Amino acid sequence: MITQVSAVNFRQNLGEMLNQVQYRNDSIVIHKDGKPVAALVDAELFARIRRMRERFDALSGRIAAAYADVPMEQGLAEIDAAVAAERKQP
Template identity: 70%
Template sequence: MITETSAVTFRQNLGEMLNQVQYRHDSVVINKDGKPVAVLVDAKLFERIRRMQNRFDALCKRIEQGFDNVPETEGLVEIEAAVEIERAQTRSSAKQR
């Protein structure tokens, strides 16, 4: 479950919020002036997120290295073409349903 709370309430109920995250594996979104500024999550979930971020960063680096010799304008044209193909396929699939 995801709980939203203000920063003041969070500060006042820190122990309870920690128990909620640790034992029930809930998450707490902390709002300041009505906007989310932080999230308290279970340590195992955070570790999974960290590993996913590391893999994503490594993948981005490999893609970047693979396109080192491609001029930016040419790359952008290829990206736009790929996006248009995907959109066309999505529209086609939606029509078939």
Template identity: 85%
Template sequence: MITEVSAVNFRQNLGEMINQVQYRNDSIIINKDGKPVAALVDAELFARIRRMRDRFDQLSERIAAAYADAPQEEGLAEIDTAVARQRKR
């Protein structure tokens, strides 16, 4: 379950919210001035997110290296073609 709280409420109930995340595997979105600014998630989920981000960064670097010598106009045209094809599906 995902709960949204204000930063003030979070600060006032920090211990309870940590228990909620630790024992119920909930996530807490912390809002400031009505906008989400942070999240409290269990450590296992955070580790998974970091691994996924690392894999995404590695993949992005491989793609950038593979297309490093391609002219920018060609690359953008290829991206536009691929996007148009997917939108038709």
């Protein structure tokens, strides 16, 4: 479950919200002036997110290296063509 709270409410109820995250595996989105500014998630989920980001960064680096010699216009055209072809599939 994802709970949305204001920063003031979060500060006032920190202990209870830590329990929500730790024991119920909830996530809490903290808003300031009506805008989301932070999220509190359990440590296991955070570790998974970090691993996924590391893998994504490594993959992005490999793709960037593979296309380093391709002119930007050509690369963008290839991406647009691939996206269009994928969207046409049922």
